[in-house]
Amino acid sequence: MAVPGGLRNVIGTVAGRRRSRVVVVGAHYDTKDLPGFVGANDGAAGVAVLTQLARTLRPRTIPSTVVFIAFDGEESPAGAEGEGFERTGLRGSKAAAPLYRGARAMILLDFVGERGLRIPREDFSDARLWRKLQAAARRVGVGKVFPSGTQGAILDDHVPFIRQGVPAIDLIDFDYRCFHKPCDDLSQISERSLDATGETVLELLPTL
Secondary structure (H helix, E strand, O other): OEEOOOEEOEEEEEOOOEEEEEEEEEEEOOOOOOOOOOOHHHHHHHHHHHHHHHHHOOOOOOOEEEEEEEEOOOOOOOOOOHHHHHHHOOHHHHHHHHHHOOOOEEEEEOOOOEOOOOOOEEOOOOHHHHHHHHHHHHHOOOHHHOOOOEEOOOOOOOHHHHOOOOOEEEEOOOOOOOOOOOOOOHHHEOHHHHHHHHHHHHHHHHHO
């Protein structure tokens, strides 16, 4: 899917028993334009979980069709920071959201790979959908990863979907010391955190 500015979203679909009933799972695959920046957690971790979910989920085994979207252009262009982020960033999700305004839910995977992962509900995230996520996490034995309480509102790729009326949640541990720093590399990544995220979302999807 073409995105303004010469960018491109990558989209894949796993059919549910009801093809017209859609859930979106997204992550951004672009990375920050900073010298030496890798983005192992800020970008790559979410895409890794998204890709494995798409490989694992079998057609027509859950009620909803799942649309997996790897967003391009989540990060703003170099030099466009601060107050200009919402205007210049989130380019892939802003292009995709109107096409899926009828979705039952949107699940965003962002900072989900760091060691000691703890993700309280982000303030923009739909409270009812978040409770379903927490219940799914408890069923697979990782409830402590999604504690009670909230973190502040974060402008992220779920926001354009919320503005289209789609219930959406952002899985993001924003208390991350390597945010937009060169240390955001594979040394920060935990297989246990990736697995906890993936198993939780896999458990959640059949309930949507």
